[in-house]
Amino acid sequence: MAKIQMTTPLVEMDGDEMTRILWQMIKDELILPYVDLKSEYYDLGLEHRNETDDRVTRESAEATLKYGVAVKCATITPNAARMTEYNLKEMWKSPNGTIRAILDGTVFRAPIVVKGIEPCVKNWEKPITLARHAYGDVYKNTEIKVPGAGKAELVFTGEDGTQIRELIHDFTGAGIIQGIHNTDKSITSFAHACFKYALDTKQDLWFATKDTISKKYDHNFKDIFNDIYEAEYAKKFEEAGIEYFYTLIDDAVARVMKAKGGFIWACKNYDGDVMSDMVSSAFGSLAMMTSVLVSPTGVYEYEAAHGTVQRHYYKHLKGEETSTNSVATIFAWTGALRKRGELDGLSDLEKFADKLERATIKTIEDGKMTKDLELITSLKDVTVLNSGNFIKAIRETFDAM
Ligand code: NAP
Ligand code: MG
Numbered sequence: 001m002a003k004i005q006m007t008t009p010l011v012e013m014d015g016d017e018m019t020r021i022l023w024q025m026i027k028d029e030l031i032l033p034y035v036d037l038k039s040e041y042y043d044l045g046l047e048h049r050n051e052t053d054d055r056v057t058r059e060s061a062e063a064t065l066k067y068g069v070a071v072k073c074a075t076i077t078p079n080a081a082r083m084t085e086y087n088l089k090e091m092w093k094s095p096n097g098t099i100r101a102i103l104d105g106t107v108f109r110a111p112i113v114v115k116g117i118e119p120c121v122k123n124w125e126k127p128i129t130l131a132r133h134a135y136g137d138v139y140k141n142t143e144i145k146v147p148g149a150g151k152a153e154l155v156f157t158g159e160d161g162t163q164i165r166e167l168i169h170d171f172t173g174a175g176i177i178q179g180i181h182n183t184d185k186s187i188t189s190f191a192h193a194c195f196k197y198a199l200d201t202k203q204d205l206w207f208a209t210k211d212t213i214s215k216k217y218d219h220n221f222k223d224i225f226n227d228i229y230e231a232e233y234a235k236k237f238e239e240a241g242i243e244y245f246y247t248l249i250d251d252a253v254a255r256v257m258k259a260k261g262g263f264i265w266a267c268k269n270y271d272g273d274v275m276s277d278m279v280s281s282a283f284g285s286l287a288m289m290t291s292v293l294v295s296p297t298g299v300y301e302y303e304a305a306h307g308t309v310q311r312h313y314y315k316h317l318k319g320e321e322t323s324t325n326s327v328a329t330i331f332a333w334t335g336a337l338r339k340r341g342e343l344d345g346l347s348d349l350e351k352f353a354d355k356l357e358r359a360t361i362k363t364i365e366d367g368k369m370t371k372d373l374e375l376i377t378s379l380k381d382v383t384v385l386n387s388g389n390f391i392k393a394i395r396e397t398f399d400a401m
Pocket of ligand 2: 273274
């Protein structure tokens with residue numbers, strides 16, 4: 001059979017440790033036999049980042065801006081132990097942080113739903129996608145531990161010297177204060193990314209803040225979302241048959257627990273941090289969670305939500321067998337290939353991505369899976385496969401379909 005042709009290259013960002021091993025296996029078994037892969041390859045493995053003074057990371061992000069779609073393998077974020085292990089010149093920054101700063105995006109995370117891996121919340125029939133604002137608030141705060149009685153004030157000094165001043169609290173004894181901020185620019189980008197992604201995936205969009213209590217800060221988020229929606233998206237949402245729904249954060253949490261799923265939940269930075277861990281653990285496993293960074297200009301970077309699975313890699317290096325789950329990394333590839341197909345009008349490529357996803361899910365539903373899933377599945381008589389054989393089993397399912 002002739003291989004599927006591509007027109008525009010996909011930006012391929014290779015990574016580290018166990019996921020780097022899976023990366024090659026996925027390409028060899030599941031992509032290259034079927035697709036005449038056009039990719040611009042960037043090696044984001046830590047050794048090469050170190051050799052290039054991390055230039056490769058920035059170049060890969062710039063290539064993503066140029067071509068529009070990237071697929072990324074998990075990468076090591078260096079810490080003190082990695083400095084020695086890899087003999088690094090510097091403690092290079094998190095590649096994801098660097099890429100996010102260049103693409104200016106919002107991260108969407110969605111669970112891969114499979115029969116036999118049931119969410120703890122019984123009524124969740126469809127995935128819930130979490131969209132987390134990744135700038136500001138408590139993650140860029142300034143704090144003071146107040147030693148004793150005194151007056152705390154919030155002061156803004158404009159470029160022309162004019163000041164706005166508000167009393168925070170008249171302390172009669174020791175306490176704490178915190179200063180946080182956000183920018184209209186960042187909130188606007190976040191809103192566009194959410195509305196675009198909702199249209200793209202034809203799902204309702206929920207957004208929630210605590211605007212009844214935070215009448216300026218949170219209210220600003222609500223207003224920016226609302227103004228952008230009315231001006232640019234209301235009509236498109238109506239045409240797509242989807243809805244934008246704003247409510248209070250506590251009401252949203254209560255409703256999510258009763259919902260069937262199948263929507264995008266946009267969260268402020270802290271809410272997104274907390275709720276994405278709740279949603280992902282309730283759905284089963286980090287290894288079954290996809291992640292895509294979407295920029296406000298419509299550039300996409302697909303990856304798995306988990307890390308490089310270091311513990312499994314050290315076993316692999318010792319020649320021991322591993323059973324590492326490659327599903328989220330496979331879905332990073334299918335997500336990127338489908339988007340490439342969509343942008344370039346290549347329906348064969350889109351169909352290939354859909355089929356590879358179905359084959360992956362069917363393999364698990366047929367009882368063939370990795371160890372992490374065997375521990376949580378409700379299926380009986382399952383076969384636990386090693387890392388390589390699981391990927392081969394998916395290929396067999398794919399070929400039989
Ligand atoms: P991790 O790679 O996510 O793995 C943590 C544990 O979760 C594993 O030891 C394993 O549990 C389980 N797990 C995760 N993914 C799995 C998979 N695909 N199949 C089976 N089990 C899986 O996190 P980490 O070990 O804390 O971090 C390792 C490195 O990844 C770090 O250097 C960190 O900087 C990096 N990291 C990168 C990204 C990214 O690139 N996006 C994200 C997070 C972390 P068991 O050991 O119990 O089997
Ligand atoms: Mg967290």
